[in-house]
Structures are given as C-alpha cells and as structure tokens.
Amino acid sequence: MDVGDLAALGKKRLAVGGWRLVKMLSTEQNEFYQKNGYLHVRGMLTAAEAAFYRQELHDLAERLGERDATWSSVKSAEPAKRTRLMHCHDVQFYSAAFTSLLVDPRFTRIAQGIVGPNVQLHHTKMFIKPPENGSPFPMHQDYPYFPHKHHSMIAAIIHFDDAPVEKGCLRVVPGSHKLGPLEAIGQDHHLPEDQYPIDGALAIPAKAGDAIFMSYLLVHGSGLNRSNEPRTTILVQMRDPADVPLNNKHSSRGQGMMLAGIDPQRPDHEFAWERKAE
Numbered sequence: 001m002d003v004g005d006l007a008a009l010g011k012k013r014l015a016v017g018g019w020r021l022v023k024m025l026s027t028e029q030n031e032f033y034q035k036n037g038y039l040h041v042r043g044m045l046t047a048a049e050a051a052f053y054r055q056e057l058h059d060l061a062e063r064l065g066e067r068d069a070t071w072s073s074v075k076s077a078e079p080a081k082r083t084r085l086m087h088c089h090d091v092q093f094y095s096a097a098f099t100s101l102l103v104d105p106r107f108t109r110i111a112q113g114i115v116g117p118n119v120q121l122h123h124t125k126m127f128i129k130p131p132e133n134g135s136p137f138p139m140h141q142d143y144p145y146f147p148h149k150h151h152s153m154i155a156a157i158i159h160f161d162d163a164p165v166e167k168g169c170l171r172v173v174p175g176s177h178k179l180g181p182l183e184a185i186g187q188d189h190h191l192p193e194d195q196y197p198i199d200g201a202l203a204i205p206a207k208a209g210d211a212i213f214m215s216y217l218l219v220h221g222s223g224l225n226r227s228n229e230p231r232t233t234i235l236v237q238m239r240d241p242a243d244v245p246l247n248n249k250h251s252s253r254g255q256g257m258m259l260a261g262i263d264p265q266r267p268d269h270e271f272a273w274e275r276k277a278e
C-alpha cells in the first residue's frame with residue numbers, strides 16, 4: 001500500500017466515523033443539555049462491565065490504603081464525627097482498564113456531542129464513598145479549580161454501582177450553568193450553604209453503568225452516603241483542546257491526552273537535547 005492509498009483510507013475512515021457525518025446526541029438530548037447543563041445517560045455500560053470496573057477500583061483502593069479526600073468545609077473537628085471519601089487521581093495510571101474506558105466510543109461520542117469533535121483529557125478521579133459515613137460534596141461549580149476562556153470543560157461521572165438518594169447521589173441545580181462563574185468560598189471553592197443547600201438541589205439517582213455529563217459551570221454536589229453499601233464512581237474532566245486555560249494551577253498526569261478527534265494546535269515535543277542552552 002503506498003502513501004496515496006493510505007491517505008484515501010484515512011479519508012474513508014473519516015467519512016464513516018467522522019464527527020460531521022454522525023449525530024452524537026439526539027435532538028432531545030442536545031436540547032436537554034443546553035437547557036439544564038447536564039445529561040443523564042442511562043446504561044452506557046452493561047451491568048457486567050460496571051461490576052468489572054467496580055472491582056478494579058475497589059482493588060486499587062485496597063492497594064493504595066486509606067486516603068481521605070473529604071473537603072475541608074465538611075470535615076468535622078471531632079474525629080468521631082468525621083466522614084470518609086476514598087480517592088485516587090488519574091486512575092488510568094494505576095489500572096489499564098480505565099485507559100480503555102476513556103476512549104470507549106460509547107463514552108467519547110457523548111462527550112463529542114457536547115464539547116465538539118475534539119475532546120481532550122484534563123484529569124480523572126476515583127471516588128468511593130464508604131458505607132454509612134461516605135462524605136458529602138458541598139454544592140460548587142468546577143470552574144474555579146481550572147477556569148477556561150470558552151467554558152468548554154465538562155465532567156462525566158460514571159457509576160459502577162447503583163447510587164440512590166441514600167447513597168449520596170449527585171445533586172444539581174438545573175440551568176445554573178447559565179449563571180456563569182459564581183463567587184466561591186474557601187479552600188475548596190464551595191458555594192454558600194444558605195443559598196445552595198445540598199438537600200435543596202435536584203437529586204439524580206443513578207444505576208450501575210449510567211454516566212452523568214455536566215458543564216463545569218453547573219452547580220452540583222452530593223449528599224452523605226448513609227446506606228450500607230459503598231458508592232463507586234470515576235469522574236472524567238474533559239475539554240476542547242482549543243480552549244484556553246486561564247491559569248495552570250491544576251496539572252495532572254495524562255493531561256492533554258486526546259480522547260476523540262485531534263489536537264489542532266499541539267506544539268511539537270521538544271527533546272531535552274534540542275533545547276538551546278540558556
């Protein structure tokens with residue numbers, strides 16, 4: 001096969017799987033997302049797949065040992081009253097199963113439908129809310145952690161077990177992404193509790209295998225896990241590679257990996273031996 005054939009093959013692939021020709025979201029899904037700032041995709045993974053990923057995360061949590069990521073604003077001063085949140089950043093660096101999941105077309109097609117043809121990884125996080133005392137997340141926007149000029153950043157929370165209300169499921173304020181960046185408080189950038197109580201927000205109970213996609217401007221949080229089972233999820237944060245970060249405080253391993261499409265402006269890698277002496 002010569003170079004000409006290869007180019008033709010590339011074009012053919014684009015015509016078959018290319019973003020311009022394939023509708024990524026239904027009209028209904030698109031309208032719902034534009035209006036509400038989030039989209040609940042039911043059954044993105046099968047129950048068996050969700051169970052496999054769940055086990056991977058629980059095995060990982062065991063290898064890592066206790067790591068509590070409870071937000072400072074909800075951490076009780078009294079150790080006996082403390083809640084717990086097991087956490088790992090950049091899970092795909094710990095288990096290859098998650099590398100595959102990040103580029104699973106069932107996942108990336110929805111992300112493309114929201115972000116556009118090119119979807120770039122920002123970071124991933126595992127959260128396991130342990131039974132009976134799994135920490136809540138105060139209501140917040142993700143914006144202050146990694147502000148971007150064009151607000152293309154979205155999160156997807158993929159559920160590996162059922163998350164009913166009593167497990168501390170995700171809660172959102174529908175349409176709040178239209179308010180733009182809000183003034184946040186404290187080290188963890190939460191919103192005032194009296195204006196945005198967790199229990200006052202809309203609960204989105206989810207099933208194992210569901211994914212919830214949302215804008216980084218959407219006001220969201222989640223309650224305490226009071227149930228007798230863990231709530232197991234990963235959160236994938238993604239953006240359009242052409243968007244412009246307003247600061248570089250939040251860097252992560254794997255940031256910049258393309259999950260779908262291309263990076264139209266990625267600079268060439270510079271090898272150490274190519275750098276000019278200062």
Ligand SMILES: O=C(O)CCC(=O)C(=O)O
Binds near residue numbers: 220
């Ligand atoms: O997993 C959840 O319940 C919410 C996580 C979240 O809001 C975050 O990490 O920003």
